[in-house]
Amino acid sequence: MPAHASRRGVLAGAVAAFLALAVPAFATDEIDFGPAQAGRVRATKVDAAAKLIPTDYKFVTPGKFTVAAIPNRLPFSVLATDNKTPIGSEPDIAQLVADVLGLDLVLVPIAWADWPLGLASGKFDAVIHNVTVTEERKEKFDFSTYRKDLLGFYVSQTSKIESISNPEDITGLKIIVGAGTNQEQILLRWIEANKAKALAPTELQYYDDEVVLDLAVQSGRADAYFGPNAVSAFKATRQNNLKLVGTFSGGWPVTAEIAVATRKGSGLADAVTAALNAQIANGNYARLLARWNLTAEAIQASQTNPPGLPRK
Incomplete structure (x- = not known):
């Protein structure tokens, strides 16, 4: 097999693996x-x-x-x-x-x-x-x-994170959130509160592409995603790779x-x-x-x- 053909095969396999991870099959039926x-x-x-x-x-x-x-x-x-x-x-x-x-x-x-x-x-x-x-x-x-x-924290099914119920639980984590959203403002307030307590910092990540977002959570590049619970809950019922570990009001601490x-x-x-x-x-x-x-x-x-x- 020519070397370039071998490289194409490896590349095709990598792309297929990426798609399989990034776009889990929805039960569209x-x-x-x-x-x-x-x-x-x-x-x-x-x-x-x-x-x-x-x-x-x-x-x-x-x-x-x-x-x-x-x-x-x-x-x-x-x-x-x-x-x-x-x-x-x-x-x-x-x-x-x-x-x-x-x-x-x-x-x-x-x-x-x-x-x-x-x-x-x-x-x-x-x-x-x-x-x-x-x-x-x-x-x-x-x-x-x-x-x-409701806003929800979602992690990979294989994640060791079982619960995020208060600001201290996000210390040391890498969390994906939408820019300019209510949930981003909540996380920023939590980060400041944790900083005042000398707790470990939290890294926020931002993705415009939902496929890349999903891949980041599944690959461990990010620990969790924090966003509208309805969207992730619907997705979680049709994929076996997400789990809910916490919900909060969209106006936290206001309902x-x-x-x-x-x-x-x-x-x-x-x-x-x-x-x-x-x-x-x-x-x-x-x-x-x-x-x-x-x-x-x-x-x-x-x-x-x-x-x-x-x-x-």
């Missing part, structure tokens, strides 16, 4: 990527909730509930096989609310950065995509909560919740809150969360405009 979403949890109209819609409220399209979705990653939302229909946990929540209010659902795929202006200008009736309630956002929008905002956002003062929030509570009561809400492995983020009751994360 268990995920319905079709636009019809036959397994989606559905509901019937609840008059008590529908009657809370203000008589003077004007929907973007009469008789339809137009909701902004941000298809970027599961379990929140991605595009279906038709490359135009958003599917995931957030479209499922939107469908449930629409059903209860007796409306047809219209999902509008947008980029994350576009939702505040789009909602304020009336391009859609609501935004449903992992939006955390904050005091600053409450000045411009109304909210109906539907899920806890944070995820909510449906509607236009400020439109009056629609009370109807949405009632719709969500009706589905919490009848079990549909629990079934929906279980479909996307989000049971740990369930709330006991939806609230309209609860206390949000304080201004920074």
Whole structure:
């Protein structure tokens, strides 16, 4: 065999090994990527909730509930096989609310950065995509909560780390986190607190590529990843190489919740809150969360405009 052919063989083997480690096979046969979403949890109209819609409220399209979705990653939302229909946990929540209010659902795929202006200008009736309630956002929008905002520490299944439950537990570790995120701010505060106690330093790592991020955790280049629990929990159920070792509120030490956002003062929030509570009561809400492995983020009751994360 020529030397260059041998080198190609070695390189191909290395690439294959990298991909096998970096991109563990998802159980895609268990995920319905079709636009019809036959397994989606559905509901019937609840008059008590529908009657809370203000008589003077004007929907973007009469008789339809137009909701902004941000298809970027599961379990929140991605595009279906038709490359135009958003599917995931957030479209499922939107469908449930629409059903209860007796409306047809219209999902509008947008980029994350576009939702505040789009909602304020009336391009859609609501935004449903992992939006955390904050005091600053409450000045411009109304909210109906539907899920806890949890952050999770995830490590390799072979890691000796069993628990991260307080700031001292991150001493000496190399942790991957997203730049400019709530979780980064939490870690930076912990690092400063540990430094004041003369504890070992913590190294933060940043990756834009999720495949490289996963590889870093599996290879030991990083000890843990700290990010939105929903994403990693969903991934962990379909890969056998991650384990959860700790969860914290997205606003630690303040409790944070995820909510449906509607236009400020439109009056629609009370109807949405009632719709969500009706589905919490009848079990549909629990079934929906279980479909996307989000049971740990369930709330006991939806609230309209609860206390949000304080201004920074």
